[in-house]
Amino acid sequence: MKNPVAENAERPREVGIRTRLHFSIYSSRAGFRMLQAQRRAAHPLELLRRKRAAQTLKAQVAASGSTPVRIDPKLGYRWIEPGELPGIDTIVESCTEAISEARPHVQRLVDAAPGRFRIAFDFLGDERVAKRPELVDSMVTDELLDCVSDYLGAVPVLRRVAIGYSPGQPEEADEEEWGGSQLFHYDGEDDRQVKLFVLLSDVDDDRHGPLTFLPAAASERVSRALGGKPEGPAGSYMRAGPYTDEAVRQHASPDEFIQMTGKRGRALLLDTCATLHQGSRVKAGHERIVFMGAIQRYHLVHATPYNWFDAARFEPGTPQHMALSPPDPRERGFFFPDPLRGDHAINARGAG
Ligand SMILES: O=C(O)CCC(=O)C(=O)O
Numbered sequence: 001m002k003n004p005v006a007e008n009a010e011r012p013r014e015v016g017i018r019t020r021l022h023f024s025i026y027s028s029r030a031g032f033r034m035l036q037a038q039r040r041a042a043h044p045l046e047l048l049r050r051k052r053a054a055q056t057l058k059a060q061v062a063a064s065g066s067t068p069v070r071i072d073p074k075l076g077y078r079w080i081e082p083g084e085l086p087g088i089d090t091i092v093e094s095c096t097e098a099i100s101e102a103r104p105h106v107q108r109l110v111d112a113a114p115g116r117f118r119i120a121f122d123f124l125g126d127e128r129v130a131k132r133p134e135l136v137d138s139m140v141t142d143e144l145l146d147c148v149s150d151y152l153g154a155v156p157v158l159r160r161v162a163i164g165y166s167p168g169q170p171e172e173a174d175e176e177e178w179g180g181s182q183l184f185h186y187d188g189e190d191d192r193q194v195k196l197f198v199l200l201s202d203v204d205d206d207r208h209g210p211l212t213f214l215p216a217a218a219s220e221r222v223s224r225a226l227g228g229k230p231e232g233p234a235g236s237y238m239r240a241g242p243y244t245d246e247a248v249r250q251h252a253s254p255d256e257f258i259q260m261t262g263k264r265g266r267a268l269l270l271d272t273c274a275t276l277h278q279g280s281r282v283k284a285g286h287e288r289i290v291f292m293g294a295i296q297r298y299h300l301v302h303a304t305p306y307n308w309f310d311a312a313r314f315e316p317g318t319p320q321h322m323a324l325s326p327p328d329p330r331e332r333g334f335f336f337p338d339p340l341r342g343d344h345a346i347n348a349r350g351a352g
Helices: 004-009 017-026 029-042 044-063 088-112 125-130 133-139 142-152 216-225 245-249 319-323
Strands: 077-080 157-167 184-187 194-199 238-243 267-270 287-296
Touching (some): 017 029, 029 044, 088 133, 088 157, 133 287, 142 287, 157 319, 216 238, 238 245
Antiparallel strands (some): 077 267, 157 287, 184 238, 194 267
């Protein structure tokens, strides 16, 4: 029997001529570079301002005596040890409360969600993030912004703060039938970004659908061997993939795969644009809950739905204010209305 999860995940979307044209440029290596150059050229002064701010921040963090956290581009990931970055404990504490608020709604959300929307739900949305400013503060600490600015070349933008709830998948779902982010892929916003993942439930083994990835250098080798292009229909933005396990395993040895298993509170910085990754293959009768914050370049190639954040809580000119000021701000709730409020969880612009 066909798995409805995979079928719905792959249902082609209707897209217009503009999207098709943009996607055909985006999906070639040369076209992607051209879009990057065009985005950089569109805001030269802003880029300069953000580069300078990154230098100042670097000097400040060095002067504060704390050891700067750095991500090796060949790896594209960095485990965060307890106490290494401020804010991780705050994230776990605040999200624990948010999860309690969401619990009574879970079954309704799961029952109402078809296909790809059933892979993972966000428990927060703009309203609930605004009520928990400590989550945003933890994503824009000097230490984390310094780390990501160093990796991305300038002070970046915080785009997403979410609690991802992945329910158990149907009994019959298996490797051949996973869809979307359950298959190996690069995220499509740019060729680099940084996501902070913090486990909010224990992830012991495959039953809990751990985030699974290849380091950046291995990912580059594998994705090149597989064509290095988006494989989905026009408008499905993954810089490469999705690829089946079988295809990826032809070019990677079993010991190259890394899994985010561990106890609640374990933290990871991962460049999901440069590491082939998949997750949320949660077995029936289990669940996985993960905090996810996504930080991207101001001049990113392809914007996907993003949260509204209150930049006015910080002084203009500070790295924090810059990190909360996207090039194309949208009003509160535009992409992510309150997912617990009722009917719009799966119809929202940003859902999925
Ligand atoms: O559910 C997962 O662990 C996969 C997450 C993912 O693909 C992403 O955040 O880009």
